[in-house]
Amino acid sequence: MAIRLEKGQRINLEKTNGSKLEKFFVGCNWGALKTGRKVEVVDSEGFFGIGRKSHWVDEEVDLDLDLSCIMLDENGNLVDTLYSPLYNGRIYPVHFANRIPGLPKGSDWSADRSMYHTPDDTEGDKGGDDGLDNEIVTVDLTKVNSRIHQIFFFLDVFSPKGVDFSKIPYAAIRMCEYEGSQTDVKRVTNVFAQYDIAKESEYAGKNALILGKLYRHNGEWKFAAIGDAHNHSDGKLPNSNLAITIQKILTSYAK
Ligand SMILES: [Ca+2]
Ligand SMILES: [Ca+2]
Numbered sequence: 001m002a003i004r005l006e007k008g009q010r011i012n013l014e015k016t017n018g019s020k021l022e023k024f025f026v027g028c029n030w031g032a033l034k035t036g037r038k039v040e041v042v043d044s045e046g047f048f049g050i051g052r053k054s055h056w057v058d059e060e061v062d063l064d065l066d067l068s069c070i071m072l073d074e075n076g077n078l079v080d081t082l083y084s085p086l087y088n089g090r091i092y093p094v095h096f097a098n099r100i101p102g103l104p105k106g107s108d109w110s111a112d113r114s115m116y117h118t119p120d121d122t123e124g125d126k127g128g129d130d131g132l133d134n135e136i137v138t139v140d141l142t143k144v145n146s147r148i149h150q151i152f153f154f155l156d157v158f159s160p161k162g163v164d165f166s167k168i169p170y171a172a173i174r175m176c177e178y179e180g181s182q183t184d185v186k187r188v189t190n191v192f193a194q195y196d197i198a199k200e201s202e203y204a205g206k207n208a209l210i211l212g213k214l215y216r217h218n219g220e221w222k223f224a225a226i227g228d229a230h231n232h233s234d235g236k237l238p239n240s241n242l243a244i245t246i247q248k249i250l251t252s253y254a255k
Contacts, residue, residue, distance in 0.1 A: 002174070005195035005212075007227040012220065013141075013192075020221075021192050022141045024177050025185060026153055027133025028067045028211075031169035032060040032124035033160070063124040063168065064158040067117075067135040070246055071110060072150040076254030078246070079148055080111050082137060084120045087242055103243055108183075114143035115151075116182045122158075129170060138182040139214070141221050151214040152249050156232055156242055157207040165203035165229050172196045173211050175223065195225045208232035208245040210253065226253070 003011055013021040037059040046052035068083035087106035108117050121134035137153070144151075153173065157163050165171070174194040180186030195212065203209075206229030213224050232244040 002191040003193040005193055005223075005225040007225055010222055010224045011193060012222055015190075015192070021175070021177070023139070023182075024175050024192060025133070025136045025138040026067075026173060026175055027136040028065065028155060028171065028173050029129070029131070029133050030063065030065055030124045030171040031129060032126050033063045033163065033167065034169060035059040035061060057127070060126050061160065062122060063160070063163065064120075064122040065124070065135070065168075065171070066120065066156045066158050066242070067137060067173075068154055068156065068242060068245075069110075069115060069117075069137055070152050070154075070249060071115075071144075071148045072152070072250075072254055073147050074149045076150070076250070078250060079145070081246070082107065082110050082115050082117050083242060084117065086120060103246065112143055112145040112148070114140050114145070118183075118185070133174070133176075136185060138178075138185065140182060141214075149216045150254065152253065153211045153213065154245050154249065155209045155211055156245055164205050164207050165197070165209055166199055166201065166206075168197075168199070170196075170199075171209075193223065195227070197227065203229045206231050208248070210245070210249060213253070228253075 005011065015021055038056040039059045040054050040056055043053040043055065044051065066084055070078060071080040073079050081104055083106045085106040085108060116138045118136040124134060172194060175192045176188045177190040177192065178185045178188050197209065209229045210226045212226045214221055215224065230248050232241050
């Protein structure tokens with residue numbers, strides 16, 4: 001049975017057989033936006049309109065969320081980052097301009113090769129929850145640099161503009177064991193914990209969500225579900241400003 005996490009809950013990474021969870025992924029599953037309108041889907045055109053068959057479904061539009069991480073040292077200083085390579089300072093140069101000096105371009109891998117970010121999902125699930133994670137970060141805690149003491153996971157709405165977490169039909173993160181390699185997850189073998197991000201009224205107007213953190217405590221790794229939302233827009237940019245989310249974590253959660 002997976003642990004169902006509540007906001008603010010802290011857990012040990014001990015499995016039911018007593019061993020430690022070390023190699024797993026943190027995945028995020030979310031649904032595309034519903035517009036509230038219906039669209040007709042034609043099943044069969046028939047013959048000159050005779051015998052035409054169709055049905056109506058909820059109209060959905062792409063929802064691009066981005067799952068990202070930062071890795072901090074014992075004193076809460078930024079050591080490494082893990083976010084889509086599309087945040088490269090070329091396509092979106094304004095994201096990092098003067099916000100946090102030295103914030104690197106996006107990378108698939110953490111510098112210590114302990115964490116890998118799978119490709120960007122730009123749509124969300126269409127036609128209902130498929131039960132699969134749309135973006136994944138694979139983690140091997142045995143490879144994490146000893147300097148790293150906290151690893152934060154967060155989610156930013158990239159597009160469309162104006163969407164906040166109160167409008168997203170569902171979103172959840174989960175920690176799973178899997179078959180396959182760190183860059184190629186084949187199959188989930190064990191869902192260790194799941195955290196459903198409930199649609200809360202406090203999420204209205206908020207387009208970034210600090211999900212939780214892995215952290216060292218007395219030589220052991222633990223996980224804390226945070227679930228705090230904020231607004232990463234500064235009124236100037238067309239889309240998400242990841243740097244604002246990172247700055248928020250560094251100032252409000254790192255110490
Ligand atoms: Ca995405
Ligand atoms: Ca999914």
